[in-house]
Amino acid sequence: MNKTVIMICMGLGSTIGSVTPWxxxxxxxxxxxxxxxxxxxxIVGIWLGVKLSKMLS
Numbered sequence: 001m002n003k004t005v006i007m008i009c010m011g012l013g014s015t016i017g018s019v020t021p022w023x024x025x026x027x028x029x030x031x032x033x034x035x036x037x038x039x040x041x042x043i044v045g046i047w048l049g050v051k052l053s054k055m056l057s
Contacts, residue, residue, distance in 0.1 A: 001053070001056070001057070002053040002057065005049050005052055005053040005056065006046060006049035006050060006053060007049070008049070009045040009046065009048050009049030009052065010042050010045040010046045010049060011045070012045055013041040013042050013043075013044050013045020013046070013048065014038040014039075014041045014042035014045060015038075015041070016041050017037035017038045017039070017040050017041020017042065017044070018034045018035075018037050018038035018041065019034075019037075020037050020041070021033035021034050021037050022034065
């Protein structure tokens with residue numbers, strides 16, 4: 001259960017982090033901001049997933 005929660009949070013975080021620059025007007029497909037946003041979002045998602053899995057167990 002713990003790994004599942006962490007992986008779901010990582011996936012959601014990286015997706016949100018990748019889409020966020022596009023919402024703020026960065027429509028260049030070759031830009032590095034979606035990659036950086038996905039990396040940061042994934043790290044935040046893992047952190048949040050660990051905290052959430054500790055609360056659930």
